[in-house]
Amino acid sequence: MEKINNPEFENLSIRQKEEIILHKKRNFIKKVAVALVALSILIALTVFGIKLRKELIQDRVRFVSNSPAEAPVIITPEETTETEKEYSNTTLQISFRYPVGLKLTESFDTEKGEGKVEVLYSKDNNPEFLEGYKVTITVFSTKVRDLNQFASTRLEAMKLNCPETATHSPIKEEKMGEYGSLNFQIDYCEGYFRNYYISFGEKFFEISRFYKGDIGFRQQYEIATEEIIKTITLLPQRFDVSEFLKSVSDTESRITFEYPSHLVNNCAVPMPTDTQYRVILSMCEETAKEAGIIIAVIPLRKEVTFESITQTEIDKMSDDFFAAKGYPVQGNIERFEFNGETAVKVTGYSWKDAYYIFVNSEGARGTDLVLIGVKEGSADFKTTIENILNSIKFRQ
Numbered sequence: 298m299e300k301i302n303n304p305e306f307e308n309l310s311i312r313q314k315e316e317i318i319l320h321k322k323r324n325f326i327k328k329v330a331v332a333l334v335a336l337s338i339l340i341a342l343t344v345f346g347i348k349l350r351k352e353l354i355q356d357r358v359r360f361v362s363n364s365p366a367e368a369p370v371i372i373t374p375e376e377t378t379e380t381e382k383e384y385s386n387t388t389l390q391i392s393f394r395y396p397v398g399l400k401l402t403e404s405f406d407t408e409k410g411e412g413k414v415e416v417l418y419s420k421d422n423n424p425e426f427l428e429g430y431k432v433t434i435t436v437f438s439t440k441v442r443d444l445n446q447f448a449s450t451r452l453e454a455m456k457l458n459c460p461e462t463a464t465h466s467p468i469k470e471e472k473m474g475e476y477g478s479l480n481f482q483i484d485y486c487e488g489y490f491r492n493y494y495i496s497f498g499e500k501f502f503e504i505s506r507f508y509k510g511d512i513g514f515r516q517q518y519e520i521a522t523e524e525i526i527k528t529i530t531l532l533p534q535r536f537d538v539s540e541f542l543k544s545v546s547d548t549e550s551r552i553t554f555e556y557p558s559h560l561v562n563n564c565a566v567p568m569p570t571d572t573q574y575r576v577i578l579s580m581c582e583e584t585a586k587e588a589g590i591i592i593a594v595i596p597l598r599k600e601v602t603f604e605s606i607t608q609t610e611i612d613k614m615s616d617d618f619f620a621a622k623g624y625p626v627q628g629n630i631e632r633f634e635f636n637g638e639t640a641v642k643v644t645g646y647s648w649k650d651a652y653y654i655f656v657n658s659e660g661a662r663g664t665d666l667v668l669i670g671v672k673e674g675s676a677d678f679k680t681t682i683e684n685i686l687n688s689i690k691f692r693q
Contacts, residue, residue, distance in 0.1 A: 387532055387555060387688065388412065388542045389436045390498055394528040396521070412436045416525065418518075420510065428510030430518035432525045437501040447501055448479045448494040459486035473504060474527050489515070491522070497531045504529065546693065547577050550594045550660045552667065555688040556580045557681060566591040566672050567649040570613040574668055580685065588674030590682050592689070597664045603657040606666055607641050610655065614646040621648035638667075638691050658691045667691070 384401060385392040389412040395401070398418070405412040415433040419426035437447070448468050456465065463486040471480035473493040483490040488509030495502040504526055508518035542555045556578075564581035566589045568574065574593035581589025597603065611630065618626040628645025635642075635656055644652040649672070656667040669686070673679050 384414065384416075385532075386412075386414065388544070389414065389434070390500065390532040391434055391436070391502070392530045392532055393434075393525060395432070395525050411438065418521070420514070426509075428514055428518075430506070430508035430522050432522050433503075433505045433507070434529070435503040435505070437503070438499075444479060444494055444496045444501060448481065448492075451492070451494070451503065452481050452483075455483060455486070455490065455492075459483060474529055476529075476531065478504075489519070493526070495531070498533070502531065545578055547594075548661060550577065550658070550665055550667065551691065551693050552577065552592070552594070552658070553690045553693045554592065554685060556685050559583075560589070560681075561586070564589040564591065566670055567647065567651050568593070568670060569610055569643075569647060569651075569653050569668070570617065572610060572613070582674070582678060585674050585678070588672050588678060590672075590685055591668075591670040593668045593670070594660070594665050595668070596660065596662065597666055603639070603655075603664070603666060607655045610653075611643055611646060614643070618646060618648045636687075636689055636691065654686075656691070 379397055381394045382397055382401075383392070383394050386403070388405065391414065395416045396418075399416045400419075401414065401416050403412070403414040413433065413435045415431055417426075417431040418429045420428040445468065452465065452468065456463070464484045466482040468479050468481045471478055471493070473480070473495065476495050476497070478493040478495045480491070480493050482492075488507055491506040493502075493504040495504070506519075506522035506526065508515060508522055510518060543558045544553065544555050546553045560580040561583050562579055563586065564579035565587045566579050566581065568591070572595065574595045576591060576593045579589060579591040581587075595606075597606065615626045615628075618628075626646050628643065631642040631644075633640055633642065635654060639657040641655045642652065643655070647653070651670055651672040653671070654669040656669065658665050658667050669689070671682055671686075673682065
């Protein structure tokens with residue numbers, strides 16, 4: 298506060314002096330207060346600015362260092378396009394993959410005892426193609442000759458259909474994928490052949506690669522045929538080599554299975570109860586029709602469950618057994634997984650000495666109960682039944 302030191306002030310009365318001094322004090326206090334308020338605001342703004350700058354710097358650091366983890370990622374699933382198909386045939390004991398777009402044909406001659414499957418690519422969409430390739434797998438059931446004699450005979454037969462300008466390699470041992478084989482090549486026979494011969498499961502397999510076209514495309518075709526035969530798998534044999542198989546596919550129940558073609562279908566295999574099933578097929582020997590296997594199905598309605606209908610069938614069989622034999626049943630109930638499906642095997646409940654497998658499956662129109670009834674015969678036929686059971690597939 299400034300000092301008051303002038304003549305006019307000295308001439309004033311004491312009261313006037315006090316009023317002037319008080320007025321000066323008030324003005325000074327106001328100025329100090331305004332200055333303090335301004336200083337406080339300035340300090341607050343400075344602190345806020347420093348904090349804001351710090352936050353901006355931290356945000357920038359987080360964005361740079363953590364953006365892959367913190368930034369939201371939207372994944373749009375890509376549509377997968379199928380590039381390969383798989384072929385599997387338990388009758389021919391072969392499985393392989395081939396590119397989509399190739400034409401597949403198959404045939405089976407029971408009299409000759411051979412089956413054949415072929416995949417073909419023709420650049421001009423013509424079976425008698427000018428450019429393209431094919432892989433042919435032929436299965437021969439023969440025990441007459443050894444593999445070397447068989448390959449030699451095949452080579453001589455193929456040479457007869459080739460022009461004189463064709464050339465061929467000698468027969469030699471060579472791996473085809475994981476399998477040992479005999480191999481020969483024929484060139485300039487309207488194309489190029491690469492043949493492999495394999496003995497597997499008492500059968501002979503001929504795998505033939507054939508391709509032709511301009512040299513640039515021909516190299517591509519050669520590689521394409523190599524890629525196909527790399528995927529070939531020879532499947533274990535389930536039936537005797539002399540038993541040519543028939544395949545059954547029931548579209549309504551979505552069940553498939555195979556059985557030897559010599560079996561007949563008018564069998565006397567007993568059903569478990571008087572429940573009305575739709576019989577898909579019964580299979581037995583011509584000379585022993587009371588022993589065999591029967592496959593049937595019944596759709597499950599909304600109020601009926603697999604557990605309830607199975608228990609009802611077991612109770613009915615138990616009552617029938619007591620009525621026929623005169624003493625209570627002493628059977629066995631086994632719950633297990635049968636070829637990928639929930640199943641119940643009931644043995645000792647049939648007074649006609651059959652056993653039954655009840656399977657909970659899914660048909661074309663909903664849940665089904667699949668019944669498999671078996672009455673065993675000779676030891677050899679028991680093996681046939683086991684092979685049929687192993688071939689059954691559901692939800693096909």
